[in-house]
Amino acid sequence: MQQLSYTEENYLKALYHLSQGGEDLVNTNSLADSMDTTAASANDMMKRLSQKGLIGHQKYKGASLLSEGKNIALRIIRKHRLWEVFLVQKLNFRWDEVHEIAEQLEHIQSPLLIQKLDEFLGHPSIDPHGDPIPDEHGTMKEVRKISLAESNVGDRGLVVAVSDDNSELLQHLDSIGIELGCVVDVQERVAFDHSLSLKVGGDQVRFISKTIAENLLVTILDT
Amino acid sequence: MQQLSYTEENYLKALYHLSQGGEDLVNTNSLADSMDTTAASANDMMKRLSQKGLIGHQKYKGASLLSEGKNIALRIIRKHRLWEVFLVQKLNFRWDEVHEIAEQLEHIQSPLLIQKLDEFLGHPSIDPHGDPIPDEHGTMKEVRKISLAESNVGDRGLVVAVSDDNSELLQHLDSIGIELGCVVDVQERVAFDHSLSLKVGGDQVRFISKTIAENLLVTILDT
DNA sequence: ATATATTTTTAGATTAGACTAAAAATATAT
DNA sequence: ATATATTTTTAGTCTAATCTAAAAATATAT
Numbered sequence: 099m100q101q102l103s104y105t106e107e108n109y110l111k112a113l114y115h116l117s118q119g120g121e122d123l124v125n126t127n128s129l130a131d132s133m134d135t136t137a138a139s140a141n142d143m144m145k146r147l148s149q150k151g152l153i154g155h156q157k158y159k160g161a162s163l164l165s166e167g168k169n170i171a172l173r174i175i176r177k178h179r180l181w182e183v184f185l186v187q188k189l190n191f192r193w194d195e196v197h198e199i200a201e202q203l204e205h206i207q208s209p210l211l212i213q214k215l216d217e218f219l220g221h222p223s224i225d226p227h228g229d230p231i232p233d234e235h236g237t238m239k240e241v242r243k244i245s246l247a248e249s250n251v252g253d254r255g256l257v258v259a260v261s262d263d264n265s266e267l268l269q270h271l272d273s274i275g276i277e278l279g280c281v282v283d284v285q286e287r288v289a290f291d292h293s294l295s296l297k298v299g300g301d302q303v304r305f306i307s308k309t310i311a312e313n314l315l316v317t318i319l320d321t
Numbered sequence: 322m323q324q325l326s327y328t329e330e331n332y333l334k335a336l337y338h339l340s341q342g343g344e345d346l347v348n349t350n351s352l353a354d355s356m357d358t359t360a361a362s363a364n365d366m367m368k369r370l371s372q373k374g375l376i377g378h379q380k381y382k383g384a385s386l387l388s389e390g391k392n393i394a395l396r397i398i399r400k401h402r403l404w405e406v407f408l409v410q411k412l413n414f415r416w417d418e419v420h421e422i423a424e425q426l427e428h429i430q431s432p433l434l435i436q437k438l439d440e441f442l443g444h445p446s447i448d449p450h451g452d453p454i455p456d457e458h459g460t461m462k463e464v465r466k467i468s469l470a471e472s473n474v475g476d477r478g479l480v481v482a483v484s485d486d487n488s489e490l491l492q493h494l495d496s497i498g499i500e501l502g503c504v505v506d507v508q509e510r511v512a513f514d515h516s517l518s519l520k521v522g523g524d525q526v527r528f529i530s531k532t533i534a535e536n537l538l539v540t541i542l543d544t
Numbered sequence: 545a546t547a548t549a550t551t552t553t554t555a556g557a558t559t560a561g562a563c564t565a566a567a568a569a570t571a572t573a574t
Numbered sequence: 575a576t577a578t579a580t581t582t583t584t585a586g587t588c589t590a591a592t593c594t595a596a597a598a599a600t601a602t603a604t
Contacts, residue, residue: 103590125552126552135593136592136593136594137553138552138592138593138594138595139592139593140552142590143591145553157553158551158552158598158599185434189434189437189438190437191433195433198431199431199434202429202431203426203429206425208425210414210418211408211412214412214413214414328562348581349581358562358563359562359564360581360582361563361582362562363582364582365560365561365562366561369560369561380569381570381581
């Protein structure tokens with residue numbers, strides 16, 4: 099396993115995200131866009147990574163991660179997400195402040211550090227944005243992100259996004275104690291209007307209309 | 322305040338250590354040695370840093386930190402030492418394992434991160450090696466590192482080094498519960514042979530000869 | 545099907561940081 | 575004081591990662 103530069107690691111990570119896990123072919127322009135650089139630079143890097151056996155690249159067709167490249171990408175994603183958990187849970191960052199810092203921390207090289215950090219955090223399986231954290235072998239469990247309108251009674255969800263940023267909606271959510279990162283249990287769905295009763299944060303019971311439910315995205319947690 | 326490269330930061334830090342805080346002139350070869358590179362490279366960097374106004378450099382004489390360069394060096398040292406405290410206290414690293422990792426972590430750019438880390442760690446004033454941690458303004462209080470033979474009754478010290486690595490000595494220290502990083506209180510000095518009674522780790526009382534005391538280096542802690 | 549537009553690749557230049565080898569300055573020894 | 579050794583600097587080369595501009599390949603539209 100070769101030592102990669104900061105930049106090479108970032109390209110592999112971008113390829114992972116753009117190809118949703120190494121499946122699809124990624125074209126030069128999307129890679130360049132995603133890396134905020136020129137097509138020429140992205141093309142150079144595709145050649146380099148292909149040369150190193152980390153990605154497959156056919157001229158004018160596009161690139162895709164090979165197994166070693168995918169593995170490296172997943173290890174970087176694991177580090178990124180573990181650090182995000184640390185920043186939010188231990189250092190009290192808000193979840194919208196942590197991405198840039200984690201972008202730097204994800205490149206720290208020390209398997210033992212990550213092992214001990216994982217331990218310290220209690221082996222979390224999802225990050226503060228509700229995205230799954232790959233385990234030490236690079237295995238990442240599927241995570242369902244759905245709106246509460248699509249949820250089932252009995253589901254427990256982590257609120258990860260509000261799809262409409264209407265300020266009245268945000269204010270209302272605030273007033274009933276629903277915020278990004280909080281956990282909700284779906285208790286009952288009224289058949290007539292599809293409104294929901296929720297347990298918010300494990301205790302308070304709140305009611306929301308179907309419209310609000312449609313705008314609340316959650317990651318379904320194991321119960 | 323300009324954005325410096327990883328390498329430039331490391332050179333500034335090396336200059337700080339070699340000149341013990343920016344006082345003495347550092348010559349090209351010692352800098353090159355310390356950075357594990359050639360005199361030519363060190364010379365290139367001295368020119369660059371001088372150009373940026375961070376160090377003073379006269380041909381064939383040597384270099385020294387100017388106030389801005391010293392400030393940057395101290396901020397990096399602060400980060401390095403805070404991360405070392407984190408690694409030892411929170412992630413249970415041994416103090417001899419943390420240097421390399423802290424060398425990487427010290428380059429993470431985020432003042433807010435360091436502020437929150439400092440908070441999380443309870444504003445420590447010394448690192449696991451007994452070296453002082455500069456505050457947010459770059460002020461670093463003097464730390465006395467002395468042998469226990471030079472200590473006074475009533476002193477509390479953090480054991481930071483054993484000057485003789487004789488294995489019988491190390492074994493004996495181990496058997497009486499004295500290890501690197503432990504805290505000792507000097508209780509009494511016998512006038513006749515200058516042997517000492519110590520409270521180790523806050524409770525157990527132990528006796529050591531003058532010879533052993535001479536070999537135990539401590540950082541004196543505020544009491 | 546051919547012209548036009550888009551995408552991708554190549555070619556050549558640039559910058560930071562490093563290197564080697566040689567030249568210049570300074571220090572040391574007889 | 576002169577020769578020798580050491581240290582420092584310069585000159586020129588190299589690599590990774592970037593860029594611009596132009597060429598080549600592919601896709602789209604009439």
